[in-house]
Amino acid sequence: MEYDNNWLLSLMVFLPLIGAAVVMLIPKAQEELVKAVALGTTLVTAALGVFMLFDFDYGKSGDLQYVVDKEWINVINSRYILGVDGMSLPLIALTLLIVPLCLVYTFGHFPEPRNPKAILALILILETGMIGTFASQDLILFFVFFEVVLLPMFFMIAVWGGDDRRYASLKFFLYTMFGSALMLVSFLALYFLADGSIVGDQANTFSIVSLSEGASLGISRSAQLWIFAGMFVGFGVKVPMFPFHTWLPDAHTQAPTVGSVILAAVLLKLGTYGFIRIAIPMLPEAASAWAPFIGLLAVIGIIYGALGCLAQRDMKRLIAFSSVAHMGFVMLGISTLTDFGINAAIFGMVAHGLITGMLFFIAGSMKDRYHTLDMGRLGGLLVSAPRLGWILGFSAMASLGLPGLAGFWGEFPAILASYNPASILPESTFRGYMVVAALGTVLAAGYLLWMLQKTAMGNPKEEFADNEEITDVKKHEWIAWAPILALILLFGLYPRPIFTTTDDAVVKSLTVDIQGEEIENCLEVEGADLGKECFANVRETAESMKE
Template identity: 35%
Template sequence: MILSTLIFLPVLFAIVIALWPQKSTIRPIALGFSIAHFIFGLTLFREFDPNIADLQLVEKYMWMERFGIQYFLGIDGISFWLIQLTVFLAPLILLASWKSIDKNIRGFHICFFILQTAMLGTFLAFDAILFYVFWELSLIPMYFMIGIWGGARRIYATLKFFIFTMAGSLLMLVAIIYMMFLTQQAFGTMSSSLLDFYKLSIPFIGHEFFSMQTLLFFAFALAFAVKVPLFPLHTWLPDAHVEAPTPGSVVLAGVMLKMGTYCYLRWVLPLFPEATEYWAWIFIMLGVIGIIYGALVAMVQPDIKKLVAYSSVSHMGYIIVGIFVFNHLSLQGSLYQMLNHGISTGALFILIGMLYERTHSREIKHYGGLASALPIYTIFFFIVTFSSIAVPLTNGFVGEFLILLGTYKAIPMAAIFSVTGVVLGAAYMLWMCKRVFFGEKGPLVADAHHPLVDLNAREIVILVPFVIMIFIMGLFPNVFLKWSEASVDYLIKNKANYELTIKGAK
């Protein structure tokens, strides 16, 4: 029952908050809930066995007999850290929202907790329909979050976000239903369980686009490519990030983008091994283009938040390259990079939000010389920047290094082009830092009537966990990698016909 509790606790929180009588105490109550949720999530460390690749803590009940749809949850090494990331970010996000969200606080917290449920459900569902329900459900709270608490062009941004993502995922629904009929043909009874899907062998004809496995592969891959987002489907992301309120941006960058990359590992690679191998070059190429394109576009952004948004496109490109290169190093690196990106980009968005709360501007040219005005802020910002540009000793280095190493072993050209992304990444981030923190004081910083106040205790409390994680993950990567090791190993070794067994089942 651990996984169900983990998924549905936030719904309970949302209901309590909806009925909570006093408006003034909603914030601390919600924060308390999210901390409790995080602590509950820590019990997974005790219950989860990292030494086996089996599916663990399984919950399986028949939901709709007619179609073989099950309520089927499970966890393995691939999803383990993403769950931890989701519950780890929640209290920090809520604490960061104390100033930036100033209207309809009750509604915001309800949206946030329902979003948590949807995201955790997506990571833990092992039934195609259950997964699809959670996957689409995650759109609705995000849609409200951007649309109600967002910036000036929020409605355009939120509609674009919603329609892009939904357009991508509906073809996946057709593919899922089709695969349910394939299970019916193969095993006699219809089933939408992922484990049954894994058992299918779907005929593959190379160099022919209109063949079954290729079409199914693209129906799934498209849905996830929009979410990641893969170049050229990324255009919703900068709009959504810029208009979203700080908590929305953090959830979006921190967890929601990972839903896309995680699903490549969970759904696309094991289900369509031949098609993945055959078409991997497209994804590697688009990933590399995304790395370079994202970095170049980030360089010329006048808006700090938009810069970070484009840097996300670049960083997610690494993860895609790592996944489709498909060897042990690159996969471990991709999983690690998912966590890194969640932490470093999440922290960057929170930092930008803190600056915005003080000056109500994100234009780089309005700043300059911020280092002397806000020294503590500057220190935090630089640590996070280092993590983002993969300086050794920080977490970013480990992830990118593993991906590049793995990629170089398989496709040296791809690695060589990807490395330019590292250089460009350092260039745009450091150039932005130079313009914002050093040099002559800009109009906003020099404004004597509105002196800037450095970080207060609450803000430091938000940032410290991020910094701790950045260094722990940078210094002791093996502590983290060992939890996903067995599952990744198993995935690589059995890539031609991947099957997952349930722990304890014969």
Template identity: 45%
Template sequence: MSQSALVAVLALPALGAVFAALLPDRAAQLAGTAFAALAFVASVLLGFAAHTGGWFSYQPAPSGAPPIVPWTSVDVSWVPGLDLRLHFGVDGVSYPLVVLTTLLTLLCCLYTIWHVPAGGGRGGTLVALLLVVEVGMLGTFLALDLVLFFVFFEVVLLPMYAIIAGWGGDERRHAARKFALYTLFGSVLLLVGVFTVVAAAGTADLVTLTSGAATLSRTTQLAAFTLFAIAFAVKSPLWPLHTWLPDAHTQAPTVGSVLLAGVLLKMGTYGLIRVAVGVAPEGARWAAPLLGALAVAAIMVGCLVCLAQTELKRLIAYSSVGHMGFVLLGVATLTATGIQAALIGNVAHGIITGLLFFLAGAVKDRFHTGDLAVLGGLRERSPWLSGLLAFAAIASLGLPGLAGFWGEAFAVVAAFERGGGGWVTLGVLAAIGGALTAAYFLRLLRRVTHGPASPAVAAAAAPALRISGMELVAWSPLVILALLVGLVPALVLGLSNVPVQSLVEAVIR
């Protein structure tokens, strides 16, 4: 059953994309959403099926196990002449991201039933593109063959380009081109890195490569890690390779921004952990101080730019640069605490920033602006929308008890655990970045929700200020998850504990 669920997770959105592309518009939206819902159900069942007898009965691998021990896998020949295989599998590192992907895609498809942005054509086409993006993201998280990983990593490029260019804002084509060019730059380096590793090791199997069975020389590991790290830094995005992100987020339609922030960035950080660190641990040890310094630079730059922002979506976009900086700092420490912080930070950022972009889109749809100077007094005119925005902002700034706290707090703890003057300094600077995060989100709330209603807010018709039933359906799961992950972090950390410990042991050997 677990193998069937694994295949279904990938096959259902692919089938949904075909139906959504061929059916009439309204039927296409409904059919695509139904397939997205089935994919989400399959992803949940995959976890239960892989844990025989129920979720909590799973027996973890013993200490000293290889970093990747799939709960379930599918491995069939793909290109026999080149020894390439369709090797898919899921473990505690990838599974939370799989569920996050299927959930956010479902919510985005539901949202398009209620609202399709103008200018890009029919809603069915948009749903089909969302499902193709979902296939690429899921394949990236499930691939256990390095070449297969690269193929799915690239699948998301063209459909996301089309989503931004077709349904985005006034500067959408410029933003889409910038997204495509940066992504292609990273893709070239990733392809060279894949070729370097496969040629040296004689295999593309990630389980073999990360277990140490395929020995790579120090020179090969340094070269491979450099190529992988830059490629994944573009997608993450890491300063100074982040400049595509604000334009793409600001110009993308709401559903595009949600998937970009919620999942697409995680392809970079997941790749850094699973591929770069897993395949080239010696390169990871060599580059860790530089990676940590760049991560803290991203935190500080993101926070300082957010303090100067005057546009709502652009502020949230730059906040992602800072939040992902905490994730990358956790990875750079190469400690169990740091990598666990990175994994839960990935999930928390996807939940909270996905909700923030949904809310930012709702504000812009109602008042036709995202300018913080024009908005104001939202609490008086639309208390429910104002309250949800305040909840998401407070979760994003890392309030204890909400999902955003764990990743950021323990990334700082991991830097102190690593020890030494350099790492302690990075930890202190990251903590200052956390304080600045609170400052710019509180500034956002003061400008948008408090004070007398601005002319733009006061002029809005009363029916437009209410939250629709479809919006509640799309937003409620994210609100609930922000609370659940904040109160019960073991939902994520309990799954990834054993593979993270095995990865750290492999790095320090």
């Protein structure tokens, strides 16, 4: 690569970690210094991100940029490879935006038991893990960063969480760890079965680039299906997809506000990102076999999440279930295996990150004021705290996919994409999914408006009528929220920047070709049988190249 400024990504990944170490070394008494160092670190990291946003070559957004490729674990040919392309750039930017805002928000109201030093250090470690995952271009490195986020989040829920935090944190941990254990076994199977020599790498390789460019295409169909299954569980737990979602409502409800925000805004995206970065490009054939099933689970998630919302009394739990539904749209977009669907999915990830993150912020602020989120007791927010009420209304509208706000561009194209999935997929099935997903948007409008009615409309209940604690939006809340609100509106009105950034990378990730040997995209060959034949040819070609 011609980009020689490759220190940038490493710095971006590890700066927060250094910040965390510094924060831990500062004596407890100097709270202001702790805050300053933590915020300063994230701001500098974010500034690097802004520089990258301007410096990034959008004309070549399909290629990896700022690549670092260094030796790491030689015996297994696992390398320290970082790189950014159009697919990861928006997600890295999202992370870099959300973390400082979370810090600012926390400064205004530290959750109990306070201990600012510890919680700030944990947030910084989380940031390293998240950026690292999005930037990794080696499976083992990806796995390590993917796991780095587990412990800080575990402690954040366990220490600063609600009454049921012990159960929720352990459940969160065990679910995700189980998923990643199977994911790791899949990675290893890929390592041993794929042949990197086809693309000019070593025979056994963990390089994401080599594996997506065709190293894994020679693997037999049945093995591909098993490997994909392992990854499916690993990433699916994180998303979370329908049968694996039960950790999410507990974790969200018990987590402190910043924990919920980071969880919703970024951590869930690690799963969907894994699908589009690793599972689908490396195993397109297995993906096409699994896609109808993934689509089915996605629409079940949409409906189930929506019905789950309608059954909640707790506002935070409702938002958590709405996450299940929204991530269902993202997964539906991914399961179409078209560039259109996956572009929509990435947009959906960013939009969901902003909107649901915002909703969790508001829920946290309401909890601070009312000390309850029981929707039976809330009401009249527009009277007691009008600005907060309007922000809640705005975010709820964005969440239900109102055109003109960011949520729309995540959901609508995903539904549209399932009208016309990849040619190899059964069209009628996906059109069925489309209808169900469209119904899901109606339900979404239902539960969000119902929530708004319960909490914001009407007059305040007697117990909160003249409560002095219920103040309007405070200064730190404005600082933390204004950028998010602005971006929700901006991307709603002008979604182009994200779509143009991601498109090249997405198209590239879906194209089956082996270096030197141009092979058409089997997913788009007309007729499912012809597509399967095309994959069989690809396998044969890969076999012959091995010899």
